Amino acid sequence: xxxxxxxxxxxxxxxxxxxxxxxxxxxxxxxxxxxxxxxxxxxxxxxxxxxxxxxxxxxxxxxxxxxxxxxxxxxxxxxxxxxxxxxxxxxxxxxxxxxxxxxxxxxxxxxxxxxxxxxxxxxxxxxxxxxxxxxxxxxxxxxxxxxxxxxxxxxxxxxxxxxxxxxxxxxxxxxxxxxxxx
Amino acid sequence: xxxxxxxxxxxxxxxxxxxxxxxxxxxxxxxxxxxxxxxxxxxxxxxxxxxxxxxxxxxxxxxxxxxxxxxxxxxxxxxxxxxxxxxxxxxxxxxxxxxxxxxxxxxxxxxxxxxxxxxxxxxxxxxxxxxxxxxxxxxxxxxxxxxxxxxxxxxxxxxxxxxxxxxxxxxxxxxxxxxxxxxxxxxxxxxx
Numbered sequence: 001x002x003x004x005x006x007x008x009x010x011x012x013x014x015x016x017x018x019x020x021x022x023x024x025x026x027x028x029x030x031x032x033x034x035x036x037x038x039x040x041x042x043x044x045x046x047x048x049x050x051x052x053x054x055x056x057x058x059x060x061x062x063x064x065x066x067x068x069x070x071x072x073x074x075x076x077x078x079x080x081x082x083x084x085x086x087x088x089x090x091x092x093x094x095x096x097x098x099x100x101x102x103x104x105x106x107x108x109x110x111x112x113x114x115x116x117x118x119x120x121x122x123x124x125x126x127x128x129x130x131x132x133x134x135x136x137x138x139x140x141x142x143x144x145x146x147x148x149x150x151x152x153x154x155x156x157x158x159x160x161x162x163x164x165x166x167x168x169x170x171x172x173x174x175x176x177x178x179x180x181x182x
Numbered sequence: 183x184x185x186x187x188x189x190x191x192x193x194x195x196x197x198x199x200x201x202x203x204x205x206x207x208x209x210x211x212x213x214x215x216x217x218x219x220x221x222x223x224x225x226x227x228x229x230x231x232x233x234x235x236x237x238x239x240x241x242x243x244x245x246x247x248x249x250x251x252x253x254x255x256x257x258x259x260x261x262x263x264x265x266x267x268x269x270x271x272x273x274x275x276x277x278x279x280x281x282x283x284x285x286x287x288x289x290x291x292x293x294x295x296x297x298x299x300x301x302x303x304x305x306x307x308x309x310x311x312x313x314x315x316x317x318x319x320x321x322x323x324x325x326x327x328x329x330x331x332x333x334x335x336x337x338x339x340x341x342x343x344x345x346x347x348x349x350x351x352x353x354x355x356x357x358x359x360x361x362x363x364x365x366x367x368x369x370x371x372x373x374x
Contacts, residue, residue: 018253018256019253021252021253021256022249022250022252022253023249025248025249025252025253026247026249029244029247029248029249030241030243030244031241033242033244033248034241034242037242047244047248050244050248051248051251051252051255054248054252055252055255055256058252058256059257117240120235121238121239121240124235124236124239125239128236128239139236142201143233143236143237144237148203149198149201149203164194164198165194167197167201168193168194168197171197171229171232172193174232174236175228175232178232178235
């Protein structure tokens with residue numbers, strides 16, 4: 001594990017030291033994978049997108065402003081890539097074995113709070129995955145990337161009014177999925 | 183308590199309020215209303231819980247290191263020709279091109295000039311020919327330095343050659359930083 005800062009690794013990569021880029025991949029692959037997973041809803045697809053996002057980042061490294069944090073830039077790039085892919089793709093069903101990965105199947109082996117936490121996380125994940133792609137996109141950008149409405153509108157090239165209505169409906173749907181009494 | 187007749191904010195307004203996306207006057211109006219309205223306070227709490235639930239979802243573990251695959255998939259041209267190497271190559275070509283008129287006029291580097299011209303005409307070039315040319319140049323220079331007054335003065339360089347030189351360097355730079363990068367199309371694995 002290198003002690004070099006992200007900015008140093010970027011500069012080294014730009015000067016041709018590609019191993020430094022490998023260190024950046026190791027640092028951010030988990031968070032980038034999670035962005036892709038939330039948007040793609042499927043593990044293998046998310047892994048492919050993660051890899052592709054890093055390759056795209058490498059090609060765009062010259063345009064990256066190293067005075068700004070690398071992580072958010074990288075995750076935003078990954079989100080845009082995944083969203084572009086989503087828009088060109090019809091939704092698919094998740095394979096059952098993948099679903100079981102985060103279902104509370106082994107709940108009996110763990111303490112109750114942890115099991116409940118895991119169950120709740122699985123429910124949120126399923127609820128997000130079941131949203132239409134454009135709803136999933138605004139949820140990702142607002143709740144996980146922390147973008148403002150205006151930034152989301154720009155990223156998704158849609159009117160501000162659409163961002164507001166998509167967010168409103170997406171949250172409504174999530175609330176119903178997670179708590180039928182809402 | 184909110185005054186009787188005060189209009190309740192809509193669900194969308196409450197969401198925008200929690201997001202901090204309302205304009206300043208509306209943000210204040212909603213805040214004041216919520217303070218005095220039990221129903222809206224409850225609704226706002228529910229929304230807040232939903233937001234917290236969404237954002238508290240823990241990250242999944244990727245479970246493997248993708249860096250070897252990513253590094254393997256990087257554009258091979260870039261791995262071998264980083265920017266510095268490209269600039270060095272451009273500088274070398276520039277020096278060689280600048281030296282040609284002088285070499286021609288001095289007669290010391292005839293072999294090298296011939297080699298470079300041959301390299302240029304064939305496109306790919308022959309390393310051996312270049313090395314032989316460099317040897318000839320070194321020999322010629324040794325001979326020239328040993329004989330006082332034999333070194334010629336630099337002739338004026340035509341503007342066309344300067345343009346050619348600048349253009350070649352620009353093309354080399356562009357190829358190194360643009361074309362090679364552009365070629366790095368990602369080949370996605372075909373799934374069964």
